[in-house]
Amino acid sequence: MSLELVCPAGTLPALRAAVDHGADAVYIGFRGATNARNFPGLNFSEVEAATGIRYAHARGVRVFVALNIYPSPATWQIGTETIDRAARLGVDALILADPGLMRYAADRHPALRLHLSVQGSATNWRAIELYRREFGIQRAVLPRVLSVTQVARLVKRTAVEIEVFGFGSLCVMVEGRCALSSYATGHSPNSQGVCSPAHAVRWDETPAGRESRLNGILIDRYAPGEAAGYPTLCKGRFRVNDVVFHALEEPTSLNALDVLPTLAASGVKAIKVEGRQRSPAYVGQVTGLLRRALDLCAAAARAAPGDELTGNASDGSIEPWAPPADLLAALDALAEGRTHTLGAYHRPWQ
Amino acid sequence: MNGHRMKLAVGPILYLWERRAALDFYAALCDAPVDIVYLGEVVCSKRRVLQREDWPMVAHALENAGKEVVYSTLALIEAESELATMVRIVDTSGGRLEANDMAVVQYAAGRPFVAGPHLNIYNDATLQWMAAHGARRWVAPVELPLATIAALGAARPAGLEIEVFAYGRLPLAFSARCFTARSHDLPKDDCGFICGNYPDGITLFSRDDQPFLTLNGIQTQSAAVQNLSDNVAELRAAGVDILRLSPQSRDFAAVIHAFRTALDTTGAVATFPEPSLPGGYCDGYLRGEAGIEHAG
Structure with a gap:
């Protein structure tokens, strides 16, 4: 079973890079507070989206539009206008989190394919079933909290296609259920489509070292020569019981390469790459590397059909498959913190 | 007062307390001036604050004392075993149920x-969609500004009550990872219930000593206690019907009395116990600011 590769694009050049390097689908967002990457200089106007969709469709690649904030009464109309715009443009799917917007989309645009966003926070088959029964969703993106075993069990219980994250920044918290950013800065993924927003970041050079702050709260402090990362608040160093460490998570990337065959054998439909805020060069490189990994993985499955690829090892790894070292090294070089983790796919991480 | 009597609710115990402490806590609530008590486990499916057979006994005592009892359910449901537990709670709750995951709405729909x-x-x-599925009360997400709650309240489905988290360390996030076990270098699957040592969670400090967050198993809370006791008039004007007080291990009776005074006596300044937890008070979410802000 082959996995579909779904890649991010924050700009038209990034969309072209993803298409040219082997994405099966690209996901984009419109400008403004409508999606979970509402960053300055990012996202598509209607004209750019139309251009991007033409470019992708001409090459057999689909385009999904993410509208994954939860609008308040004040921003509701922006949400419905975005849905209408996506329908008008002929996008291949709309990625939604908010049930109210799902109701609107299902009623007004019944032919439009709906995906439940990772921000929809559905971590079990019953939650997914609710959105299928009510709004006819055809795919759900799983939050980064399930082990490979749990993913496999969930896939067996649902008629909805399942998409999971394969590479990119790691959300430590269940997506859609995290208010850490609004607690510190007043802006959250659910409400404004941002986490640890750039406008709240301050860097200070102090005698104690370089400090990163978020709305004045010290997120991390770096010794001279130590590599400093963006102050995403769950990846800072804090003091707990008199020990200073990365108390929530280290600055690291998710990389699911080790479990790709297991995910494929479980019936997962698509692998998603995080990173609409990334450069076109990054998107092109990551897309190309993951394309190669997926093709190798599919070839390995064809070469060794049967139960060898069913993923019965307790840690989720599969014997016949080892991702090529050069592939892992190339992805690590692109990763946050230059290291990777299997995250929740691997039970001990939890 | 402008006619509508606000009720006080006690939220579910979010920490792993000793069984005796929890039983004493609920026994005291029987005589406390609160209207609603939420029972059950919201955070961790491994925890057993009380035994399964304890809960109906506690519920019975509270109902005999005139309290409305509601069974809360887990916020993060991943495993089949957790779904099965949820189904059992729904089936035995007699319609006294708080849904914290869409799985509950899927299963309980109509009840x-x-x-x-x-x-x-x-x-x-x-909100309309949720009411059509059986929601009779809505506890607003903690990050919603009061203006948004008021806007939703103005157009609310008939009969729907609105409840706001008015006191306690704010439940901000959930994860697959247990941060309490991790902070003790313990694997989640062999945690030894180390969270039982922290009846109000573990305070996480920034490196310049600001109390910032609280680790509570797979849940992350604020270090500051959100305290809306000074905002009762605004809350009432916004159409809020119920204030939720989240249990803490110390001074909780005094907190209840302070809120009761604030609700019953217009303009009265409630005497509040000194905060026993590091982090002080916060109320920023109310005004659409960072939740950690405090206007007082």
Whole structure:
């Protein structure tokens, strides 16, 4: 079973890079507070989206539009206008989190394919079933909290296609259920489509070292020569019981390469790459590397059909498959913190 | 007062307390001036604050004392075993149920329930949809500004009550990872229930000593206690019906009395116990600011 590769694009050049390097689908967002990457200089106007969709469709690649904030009464109309715009443009799917917007989309645009966003926070088959029964969703993106075993069990219980994250920044918290950013800065993924927003970041050079702050709260402090990362608040160093460490998570990337065959054998439909805020060069490189990994993985499955690829090892790894070292090294070089983790796919991480 | 009597609710115990402490806590609530008590486990499916047979006994005592009892359900449901537990709670709750995951809405649909703070209800369309599925009360997500709650309240489905998290360390996030076990270098699957050592969670400090967050198993809370006791008039004007007080291990009776005074006596300044937890008070979410802010 082959996995579909779904890649991010924050700009038209990034969309072209993803298409040219082997994405099966690209996901984009419109400008403004409508999606979970509402960053300055990012996202598509209607004209750019139309251009991007033409470019992708001409090459057999689909385009999904993410509208994954939860609008308040004040921003509701922006949400419905975005849905209408996506329908008008002929996008291949709309990625939604908010049930109210799902109701609107299902009623007004019944032919439009709906995906439940990772921000929809559905971590079990019953939650997914609710959105299928009510709004006819055809795919759900799983939050980064399930082990490979749990993913496999969930896939067996649902008629909805399942998409999971394969590479990119790691959300430590269940997506859609995290208010850490609004607690510190007043802006959250659910409400404004941002986490640890750039406008709240301050860097200070102090005698104690370089400090990163978020709305004045010290997120991390770096010794001279130590590599400093963006102050995403769950990846800072804090003091707990008199020990200073990365108390929530280290600055690291998710990389699911080790479990790709297991995910494929479980019936997962698509692998998603995080990173609409990334450069076109990054998107092109990551897309190309993951394309190669997926093709190798599919070839390995064809070469060794049967139960060898069913993923019965307790840690989720599969014997016949080892991702090529050069592939892992190339992805690590692109990763946050230059290291990777299997995250929740691997039970001990939890 | 402008006619509508606000009620006080005690939220579910979010920490792993000793069984005796929990039983004493609920026994004291029988005589406390609160209207609603939420029972059950919201955070961790491994925890057993009380035994399964304890809960009906506690519920019975509270109901005999005139309290409304509601069974809360887990916020993060991953495993089949957790779904099975949820189904059992729904089937035995007799319609006294708080849904904190959409799985509950899927299973309970049609039966009355309280839409808990961990369901993402941010607008009229979603609130109407939830009410059509049986929601009779809505506990607003903690990050919603009061202006948004008021806007939703103005157009609320008939009969729907609105509840706001008015006191306690704010439940901000959930993860697959147990941060309490991790902070003790213990694997989640062999945690030894180390969280039982922290009846109000573990305070996480920034490196310049600001109390910032609280680790509570797979849940992350604020270090500051959100305290809306000074905002009762605004809350009432916004159409809020119920204030939720989240249990803490010390001074909780005094907190209840302070809120009762604030609700019953217009203009009265409630005498509040000194905060026993590091982090002080916060109330920023109310005004649409960072939740950690405090206007007092």
